[in-house]
Amino acid sequence: MTTTSRSPRLLLLSTVLLAVTGIALLGVPHGQEPPAPATATASTAQVTTNSSSAAAPPPVGEPTAGTAGSPTPAASTSSANVSALPPRGEGTAGDRAVQRNLEAAWPADLPAGDERKLLTAGRALLRADATGVGRAQWPSVFGDSGQAVAPAFATARFRIQAMIARRDGSPDRAVVHLVWAGMDRGGTFTDLRITDWFFTRTTAKGPSTWTPQPRT
Template sequence: MKTSQILGLSAALASVGLMLLSVGPGTTPHARNTAATAPVPRKSAPGSAGTPSPASPTSTAGATATGTPAIAVTGTAVLPSNALAPDDGPAGDHLIQAMLDAHSPHNLPKTLEQRLDQLGRAVWLADLTGEGRAQWPRYFAAPGASGFSDIRIQAAAARGTGPGRVSVTLLWAGTSPAGDPEVGLPATVQLAQQDDGGWEPVR
């Protein structure tokens, strides 16, 4: 990951952190995002136009302090459009995770946070790929898949949003149905604690 991209992503995650901190216990979190809501457009290759996938529209939300065009990815959070590049690959994901961690409110016990991070990742992968949906029959009413391939979760961060309620923020990457590599795609998985103490995804 290039230095300029790291700096850009750091600024972007700062805005995500401000949004997360503004959501206190008892406040209803934003609805979960899907693959087609607001991906960060792929970085242009030399001599090519940097257009997002036709299946993944974006919405403009002003510009960053440096003048970089910005893309709204959740309710109020903004990511610079050049914060991430498809050619960074999995080797840069640990940096994305570290930055998301640095700008996320850690209001859960560490072991629980890690366990729910993994649960959120598993649920979102099942949502995207269709594999493993049978584990959560009340959450997935029907089989299906997003049409994306080469999917990987780049980062995840769980935070408590109320008694027995947790929201897992995710950033993920994949190749769109049109064949375009996309990175920094946002998603949210909501979890609720059950009577037996376990956790299940909820809508």
């Protein structure tokens, strides 16, 4: 009787104690948990220090071991000495640069009067050759003016970009060097085209004149 009457009380007391203990444990703040062992803290700090050292970049100005430095490209040095031409397709904005390059590469060597005459003739010859306009003025160059010849380039899209006149190995021989742009019959527009017209000086009667030579 005594044992049987005490067992429910012991069970009830045990249950209450367990419940109180659980409530007490749940009420402990998270920040008051026992600190981690000193050994674990020390090893964690050491790993963190080693990781920071490995990730840190080398000092500025000192190359990393096993890597080569970055020398100045040789191309940038050599290109500084080369006179640059404008890129293709730049339009009339680049024509002045083309003219400057021509004059710098081939200094003038003709009297100013002769140079003007040659440039005027060279311009007219190139236009006649490319567009067909004015070919009758040059029968010795283009042959029979009555023969219909389809122009290779559209007149509206023809432009001389630069030109010079220089001696061609003799005071009585000259060449007009032209750089030009145009659209062909197929609709393709191309600039920086090059054409040379050669002239000889004739002094039979009166003032000397420059006669264009037929294209070969």
